[in-house]
Amino acid sequence: MKEYSKSKLNRVKRGQIRATYDVEKINTILDAGFIGYVSYVYQGGAITLPMAYGRKDNKVYLHGSQANRMLLALLEAKQMSITVMHLDALVLARSGLHHSVNYRSATVFGTVKNIVNPKEKEAALHCFMEHMMKGRWDGIRPMHPEEIDRTLVVEMTIENASAKIRDVGVGDEPEDYELEVWAGLVPIKQVAEYPIVDKGLPQQLDIPKHVLDYYEQHKA
Template sequence: MSSSDKRQAADTPGHAKIRQMSRGSYDRDLAYEILDQGLVAHCGFIHEDRPMVIPMAYARVGDRVYIHGASTTRIITNNSAGVPASLTVTMIDGLVVARSAFHHSMNYRCAIVHGTARLVEDPSEQIEALAAITDHLLPGRWNECREMMTKEHKATGVLVLEIEHASTKIRTGGPVDDKEDLGTHVWAGTVPVVTALGQALAAADVPDGTPQPASIPAARRKFV
């Protein structure tokens, strides 16, 4: 996300993989790891000759990504053979503050996959997809819920993106300034960006004594 990123090489031990690929990579395993860690996917479609980018809940299963796609099914309903689609998952890890404006950047992990998207029509594949999407953020939640009803399945649009191409973009580390700018009394460094789950809050109409289930992250230690 900066012109200077091109020069960036991860320089911390244990990042040999990242250093090898000099920030861009077609390592499918690494892309899948990022997909599996992400919170939301930004899906790209072409609709009436325009690029559409829509945030969606998702989950990866093998070489497929399932997308909870109510709002986009209209794009592909009439394309049973599928349409070209892409999906990008980005996690921002920090702001990189350099001495010069030019070298400001962000630390981030990003996976970009391309493929063909189609509507999931097979009922058993739809169930597998919805279980994966539900469990992606709250592992085990699917089995804590009652079974879905037929009318619910019919009302749910699920898309599958068959991954044909996967790549990653990663930046780590501190600012990379020009030599001439070092030694000046201009502050430089990084500001971490942290995305975390807070303490779960029960809905007001949950009966007293209902236990918080295993899928919901335990209450964090509180500092009062």
């Protein structure tokens, strides 16, 4: 089992029993999501924004316009972190203070660089698209060179990370278990609904297999 080394930056202080530094578990949390929360400093103030991402090995890719102030700020700082979190259940206890949630959360830290080589850019964007939906890249038109030129692609190399996972039931006070108060879990998950066809020519086309495969894997 390969783990990230613990440091002041990534060590989990509260709820250490739920912490993990296992590389495979952290990658699994990243791969199960598509939106991460990226923080950066702009004109002396902290800003956090949700961003779509792609992951391959120890690399995370973000992209935007060449004028994207968040990406430019990250490149200037030469480092970044991103957090991905999945809400799995509401934990309803007998006491208000023992209400909680079940979740999987990973925060990764690393250095960033601007990808300028067109072929490397295209490979990064391929990773991004395949992270969103496997098989999608081969089902769309190739990108025009000018589109690639207009796109700022940032590569993050993960150097450290940690995760927290809660996947247990209610933790009430022992004396409260005899109370006539309902307690338990309300499981929560993100699901895909049946694909909606766009206007125009797609109405005359069959829904691609990779889209239907995604629907079948993620439907309720």
